[in-house]
Amino acid sequence: MTLTTYPSRRIPEQLLTQFARKTPRIIMESLPPEQGIYLPKIVSKPVKKGHGFKFGIFAGIHGDEEGGVLAAKQIIRWASEKPEELGDYELHVFPVCNPTGRLLGTRHNHNGLDLNREFWYGSLEPEVIYLEGELRREKYDGIIALHSDTDSDGCYGFVSGALLSEHLLKPALEAASEHLPSNRLPLIDGFLASEGIIKEGYLGILSAPPEQTVKPLEIVFETPGLAPLAQQADAAVAAVKTILAEYRLLQAYAPNL
Numbered sequence: 735m736t737l738t739t740y741p742s743r744r745i746p747e748q749l750l751t752q753f754a755r756k757t758p759r760i761i762m763e764s765l766p767p768e769q770g771i772y773l774p775k776i777v778s779k780p781v782k783k784g785h786g787f788k789f790g791i792f793a794g795i796h797g798d799e800e801g802g803v804l805a806a807k808q809i810i811r812w813a814s815e816k817p818e819e820l821g822d823y824e825l826h827v828f829p830v831c832n833p834t835g836r837l838l839g840t841r842h843n844h845n846g847l848d849l850n851r852e853f854w855y856g857s858l859e860p861e862v863i864y865l866e867g868e869l870r871r872e873k874y875d876g877i878i879a880l881h882s883d884t885d886s887d888g889c890y891g892f893v894s895g896a897l898l899s900e901h902l903l904k905p906a907l908e909a910a911s912e913h914l915p916s917n918r919l920p921l922i923d924g925f926l927a928s929e930g931i932i933k934e935g936y937l938g939i940l941s942a943p944p945e946q947t948v949k950p951l952e953i954v955f956e957t958p959g960l961a962p963l964a965q966q967a968d969a970a971v972a973a974v975k976t977i978l979a980e981y982r983l984l985q986a987y988a989p990n991l
């Protein structure tokens with residue numbers, strides 16, 4: 735199936751019919767009815783009940799970045815088909831965070847706002863209100879946001895802290911480079927960068943609630959927006975899988991980072 739030709743309302747239905755009925759581990763947890771905006775959330779429960787690392791994966795908050803949406807769909811398929819590889823993870827995938835922008839093919843939502851600058855400022859946009867509620871309620875251990883950047887020739891990412899940069903984003907970029915190279919420029923998107931890693935970021939992006947006491951891992955992963963969509967998706971999926979694997983290792987010897 736080709737995702738790009740779907741009206742966004744149909745994606746979760748496809749996912750449900752393909753995976754959810756066959757695999758009870760994959761569930762559609764919520765369909766917020768606010769103002770008719772349909773923002774899907776697909777939950778993959780851990781194989782063994784009990785504690786698992788709970789990660790939120792968010793794609794398509796910019797409506798014209800289809801690579802991340804495709805990657806999110808592949809991650810849902812992976813969770814469905816190879817649950818043993820996920821093991822102790824509980825994944826919450828939000829494949830289309832800006833459904834109206836996606837329908838219009840625009841970065842901004844239908845109100846003309848960049849939703850990824852609206853978080854934790856009392857935004858009245860229903861998508862942001864909903865996602866803020868989810869972030870507050872779920873208290874994720876990790877938040878991965880998938881984006882693409884048409885101004886970049888390669889993959890890069892945002893993360894805070896040297897440890898997480900070295901142990902998570904660096905190997906993620908290495909894994910992604912099997913599909914698309916990293917951006918090696920010293921300045922990316924106006925930020926100082928080193929080997930595709932930026933340690934600062936924008937205000938108002940989708941992130942953990944300010945009051946969350948145990949700060950989660952937060953990574954923004956960007957693919958080059960002009961590269962073929964399938965390659966962008968493969969690169970992002972490789973990065974996400976690597977982040978999950980490396981995070982598990984890191985927790986084993988340095989818990990509660």
Ligand SMILES: [Zn+2]
Pocket residue numbers: 795796799880881882
């Ligand atoms: Zn973006």
